[in-house]
Amino acid sequence: MVTFAGSNNLDLVWALDHITDKARAKQFLKNFENRLCVYSPSVSQLYTRYEINLPIRVEDSLVVFPDYQDITATYSHISSQAIVPTNIFIVPGEAMKKDGLFIVIKPKGTSKPLKAIPLMQGLKKIQQVFGNQDPFLPILMKGGLREIGNKIPCLNLSRIKLSALDKCSKLECTSIRGNIIEKLGLLEPVFASENAIAAF
Numbered sequence: 001m002v003t004f005a006g007s008n009n010l011d012l013v014w015a016l017d018h019i020t021d022k023a024r025a026k027q028f029l030k031n032f033e034n035r036l037c038v039y040s041p042s043v044s045q046l047y048t049r050y051e052i053n054l055p056i057r058v059e060d061s062l063v064v065f066p067d068y069q070d071i072t073a074t075y076s077h078i079s080s081q082a083i084v085p086t087n088i089f090i091v092p093g094e095a096m097k098k099d100g101l102f103i104v105i106k107p108k109g110t111s112k113p114l115k116a117i118p119l120m121q122g123l124k125k126i127q128q129v130f131g132n133q134d135p136f137l138p139i140l141m142k143g144g145l146r147e148i149g150n151k152i153p154c155l156n157l158s159r160i161k162l163s164a165l166d167k168c169s170k171l172e173c174t175s176i177r178g179n180i181i182e183k184l185g186l187l188e189p190v191f192a193s194e195n196a197i198a199a200f
Helices: 022-030 119-130 170-191 194-198
Strands: 038-040 045-047 050-053 062-066 083-092 101-105 116-118 145-148 152-160
Touching: 022 050, 022 145, 022 152, 045 062, 083 145, 101 119, 116 119, 119 170
Parallel strands: none
Antiparallel strands: 038 045, 050 062, 083 101, 083 152, 101 116, 145 152
């Protein structure tokens, strides 16, 4: 059991039992460190800065360590009712025999082939659909690291709904929105490099 700031927080301990290629999945997730915010429902907190601790033993769980030294890196009073699951995934291009990262939306109740869109292009299109009043603000949660196809890791995104943050001030909501959107912009240069793509 892992202790965070005096309380046990198992939301930040991510088991890998459902992952076949654990080493590959861990490396994939590590590339998103501090670029997608992480949410913990048990303590109602959103972490914008954190370190992903990769275990020594292959079978061990991943552990997310928030940066508690920076008080601006954690948002509190984030109700779980404001966190919405989605059918939106970030998938490495390898799954489509391509380079880079892609957004894949898995329609419910249909067997139609999945359509993959380059990551930044896909995020922009999704933002256009949601609009400014209810922006698409993706986050990560325990259980979001998954596997598809031939042991290929992927991330199932959740999103935070600003209008449901009844315990946060307008200033805090604006800060959360700006922080998440700013981090999304960091994904493009990182995953445009051949070294990052090769890590998948």
